[in-house]
Amino acid sequence: MDASSETRLMESTDGENQPMEMDISKVKAEIDEEIDTYYFESDHVALKGNADYHAMLRTIALLEAQRIQAISDLDRLYKCRDDALEDPIGFVDKLQRGEDLNLPKQQRIAELPMINWEKYTSTVDFTSLGIPKHLTRLKKQLVNGAASTENEQKPINANFQSFDGQSSLVRGRIKEEGKSATFNQLWSIEEQKRLEDLLITYPPEDVEAKRWQKIATAIGNRTPQQ
Known part of the structure; x- marks a missing residue:
C-alpha cells in the first residue's frame, strides 16, 4: 500500500x-x-x-x-x-x-x-363553597348541642360502661357474655413478664395457633387471641 x-x-x-x-x-x-x-x-x-x-x-x-x-x-x-x-x-x-x-x-x-410549600397550601375557607348556607347554621347548632350534651353526661367508669342494659363497654369495645374476664383489659407487669418467659419456653412452631394455645393455657386467664 x-x-x-x-x-x-x-x-x-x-x-x-x-x-x-x-x-x-x-x-x-x-x-x-x-x-x-x-x-x-x-x-x-x-x-x-x-x-x-x-x-x-x-x-x-x-x-x-x-x-x-x-x-x-x-x-x-x-x-x-x-x-x-x-x-x-x-x-x-x-x-x-x-x-x-x-x-x-x-x-x-x-x-x-x-x-x-406556600405555593401548595392555602388559607381559603372552602366550607361555604357549593354548600347551602343553612347547613352552616345547622353545623353550629350541632356543635352547640354536642357541647351541652357533654355537660349533661354523668361521670362513668373509665373501663366499664352500661350499654343497652344488657352488655357493657370495656375500654370502648362491647363485652359479651361469652367473653373472658380479661376481655380487652391491659396486661399487668407480671403478666407481661410471664408472657416473655413463655415465649422462650414455647418456641415458634409450624402451626403458630398451637403455640399460642399452649401459652394461653400456661398463663391461665388469657385467650390465644389475646
Whole structure:
C-alpha cells in the first residue's frame, strides 16, 4: 500500500467516525435530559411538568441509592473488624505501612430540595363553597348541642360502661357474655413478664395457633387471641 492510498484510507476513516461521535454526544444529551426529569408514567399531567415534584423524586432516588450503599458499607466495616480481630498484629502493620484497608468511603448525603410549600397550601375557607348556607347554621347548632350534651353526661367508669342494659363497654369495645374476664383489659407487669418467659419456653412452631394455645393455657386467664 502506497502513501497516497494510506492517506485516503485515513481520511475515509475519520469521515466515518465523526458522525458517530456526534450521534453518541446526542444520545448522551438525551440521557442526561431524561435523568434530570423524574416522574412516573402514571403521574398526573400537572405533576409531570412540576419542577418541585421532579426535584423531590430525584432526591428520594438519590437517598435510596445512598441507603443501599450505606448498608453495603456497614457490611464491609463488619468484615474489616472481624479481620482485624483475627489478626490484630497484621492489621497494625498495615496501618503503619499505610496500606489500603478497603474501608468504605464517606458519603456526601444528598441535600433536600428547597421547595416553597406556600405555593401548595392555602388559607381559603372552602366550607361555604357549593354548600347551602343553612347547613352552616345547622353545623353550629350541632356543635352547640354536642357541647351541652357533654355537660349533661354523668361521670362513668373509665373501663366499664352500661350499654343497652344488657352488655357493657370495656375500654370502648362491647363485652359479651361469652367473653373472658380479661376481655380487652391491659396486661399487668407480671403478666407481661410471664408472657416473655413463655415465649422462650414455647418456641415458634409450624402451626403458630398451637403455640399460642399452649401459652394461653400456661398463663391461665388469657385467650390465644389475646
